[in-house]
Amino acid sequence: MPQTTSAPSLSPLTTFIRWLRLKNYQYEVTFALYMLTPTEKFILNFFVLGLVTLLITAAYIYLPNHVASIYGHVHYYLTADVSMIQEYIPSASSVLKGAGASSTANLNIVYETVKAPVATALGEL
Incomplete structure (x- = not known):
């Protein structure tokens, strides 16, 4: 074997x-x-x-x-x-609280930046 x-x-x-x-x-x-x-x-x-x-x-x-x-x-x-x-x-109140002074200041800066060119463009029309 x-x-x-x-x-x-x-x-x-x-x-x-x-x-x-x-x-x-x-x-x-x-x-x-x-x-x-x-x-x-x-x-x-x-x-x-x-x-x-x-x-x-x-x-x-x-x-x-x-x-x-x-x-x-x-x-x-x-x-x-x-x-x-x-x-x-986000709740509505938190969104509105977030739109406080800082965003208003930012919007004012944007407005002042765009105001003169827009007035010039509208005056040419």
Whole structure:
């Protein structure tokens, strides 16, 4: 009767290292990095890692608030309950309070700037 030899059992660490090497090989072959010099690989990988880091950071910071806002709007559309999106809707009094002295001063500046050219244009008609 022939004896069957089984493959030696590999440790989990060895298996993980082999898997990482396989993924690195697939990455280099897929994006043709194997043709670049080590310096070019470093520069390209630096930019890729920087871009991925920025995307993950942006998603971590802004995505939860964005999802909550979308959920509030969907909740409003389905139930007509304003309580979920009330902080996003300005009240009439806050809008009128915001139109205080600073916006009046801005309107006066715009009026003074436009007054002379408009008078000249109307005088030529």
